[in-house]
Amino acid sequence: MTTTRQPRDTPLPADAPLARELLDGLAEAVLTTDETGRVTMLNAMAAELLPEITVGTELSRCPVAALAQAVAADADRFDADHHGRRLRGARRQLAGPRFAWYVRDVTEEHDRADALRAERSRTAFLAEAGSRLGMSLHRDQVLLATTTLAVPYLADVAVALPRPTTSTEPHARWFRHSDGEPAPVSGLAPATLTRTVPVLAEALAGDLAEPVPWRSAELTDLATTLPPGFDSPGAVLVCPMPGADGSAGALLLVRRAGRPDFGEREIELAREFAARAGAALATADLHGEQAHLARVLQTSLLPPELPTVPGVTLAGGYRAAGDTLRIGGDFYEVFPHPRGALFALGDVCGRGVSAAVLTGRVRQSLQTLRLVEQRPLELIHLLNRALFDAPDAARRSQFTTLLLGSLDRGPAGVDIRIAGGGHPAPLLVTSDGTATPVPVGGTAVGALTAARFAETRVHLDPGDLLLAYTDGVTEARGPRDAEMFGEARLRAVVASAAGQPPAALIHRVLETVDDWLDGQAHDDIAMLAFRASVPA
Structure with a gap:
């Protein structure tokens, strides 16, 4: 019995049932072109990922812009966002002037890479925050560091309001930094501020456990804490800054109108950051008390x-x-x-x-x-x-x-x-x-x-x-x-x-x-x- 072997570089016929079944079972899109650059065959995944392309489509003019540009430039690879998916293609030459394109859906892979980069960025941000806040042993230094760290990573404007140190303070003192300001500034907030942003009073009193997003077009009193010329705020996040024995203060994170709202992961990051700021503020307060006691002791004991x-x-x-x-x-x-x-x-x-x-x-x-x-x-x-x-x-x-x-x-x-x-x-x-x-x-x-x-x-x-x-x-x-x-x-x-x-x-x-x-x-x-x- 004599067996005739097909040459290795000879492709299976596109209409062969077995070849079609094998190609349609692949997890990546496969399409082939003839010597004129027109599509001669697509498998099932290609039809799903690239529905605009059919047999006979000239790839250099196809609706998938990144693929068309790759063909026109005689490139072997392309990356594209297409119908909400991230596609990555590679070209391989077949016998003669024919080509096969292999296209993979790398959306999940791309999302994982983005998530990893975002997590590394968050980790680096918290590490820097912990280092800088830990080096500040003065109350005002902690508050200034808190606002400068938060901008622009978390918000366009950050306003830190420490809990009043005495019950007789009529107004809350605030520290602010905004994107574009050369240096942080401070001032006194109006007594009506806590009524304008209701959860702010809860945060200062220690009754707020988690950050609360807040959006309102009527935050007129909030304008007194914002930079001159700042447009109407978009998203506002009120974060409690917990201390050793209750609230150490509150942190307002304000974004300009048009910037996306705070997402779930951003709220969690803001919570962790505000917790570090609160701990640093509590440490600074404790250090201030100890320094005062030391000065009193020093005065009494010096010759x-x-x-x-x-x-x-x-x-x-x-x-x-x-x-x-x-x-x-x-x-x-x-x-x-x-x-x-x-x-x-x-x-x-x-x-x-x-x-x-x-x-x-x-x-x-x-x-x-x-x-x-x-x-x-x-x-x-x-x-x-x-x-x-x-x-x-x-x-x-x-x-x-x-x-x-x-x-x-x-x-x-x-x-x-x-x-x-x-x-x-x-x-x-x-x-x-x-x-x-x-x-x-x-x-x-x-x-x-x-x-x-x-x-x-x-x-x-x-x-x-x-x-x-x-x-x-x-x-x-x-x-x-x-x-x-x-x-x-x-x-x-x-x-x-x-x-x-x-x-x-x-x-x-x-x-x-x-x-x-x-x-x-x-x-x-x-x-x-x-x-x-x-x-x-």
Whole structure:
């Protein structure tokens, strides 16, 4: 039996039943053309996707413009939107000057790609919003960032209205940014605004859970928040900005007339964006409250202005350990009395707020105890007992080193009694530049209930100076080998500044320590200097 094989490049006849059945079963449109460019065959899918084309149609003049242009330009591909569908065609040459066009419906594929691009765009928008809003710790900065981020991605105009901070505010303050404005602006909204846009009052009160589209031609009061010359608004979306304990505010997204309304996905995106803005606004409000408390704490804990003590020139120096609050564990106090003054200089164990809290307690205790006892040694014992009598003494492991002294003017200088609680020895600087430590000793205050304290006496002749300091000076470490500044360098600096006023000497010490640190982190520093006045 002999079998005749058909050449591989010879197409099946178009009217062959099997060929027709196979072609009609394909999921893509197939049509062939002859040497004149006219259609010779179409399968069932071609008839469905391209109903305008029939056998005999000249493709270069067919109603499908993209296909006609491809044929005229002798191109092998085309893409077109046709009857609401996205079509993509490819041409393949057959035997002779004949061609076959294969056309696929890629609408779903195209829609998926569009959806993926849109989702990536939304994700990028929310990521940028989260980053910029998270960097804003001031209430106004958050509101300005909210409006600038929303335009033009979500709307043509964005108006942010924070919840009034007090019940006495008659109007809501708004922040606005619009497409075309060089910078955001702010103003006061009329009291009637919440009545004009009813859901706005609900959003500000925290009674609105989801964004609400709003469209009305009668939004006359809304015009006061819109840019000058802005046409009648089209779509308006009212978005609640939820905070930690209710509403943080509301966000109005306004589109010009003619721009499409907010779709379901856009409303969801606006909801997520407004939620991030509300969280950032709540964080900014919390930060503002903490900053206010910090300023109050800072004001109460910073060293006070030194009083005037007859016969003595005073100066103090203070520098916290590089934190932004400018509060720490080093402190000094001077309490004048008729004979002279009572002074204290101490160093609480630790840094920052926790040390500052104990600092405040020590200073308040001294303020009270000095009214009943002004002898340094007896007073330091009372202070130690008071710290252990505090309600949290059992949980607290902090203590303070302390110099507690009294200045008494005499006919020829100043007599000083100093009680010590584990603090570095002060320096006695005579008028000839000699700097001598004045050992005091004692154990730290607040460390032991049965602590032992010591007392010493020193006399200042006219022109002599006593410098008390905390270990932040001597233990300052330089950038090379972390070497400490040390007592020897301090004595050398003090000796070189002998004869200068106390304020100039302290400034000289601080300046020298700064040079030694060369920008490195440092401990708290406090200094107190007394100079016996020289008779006129």
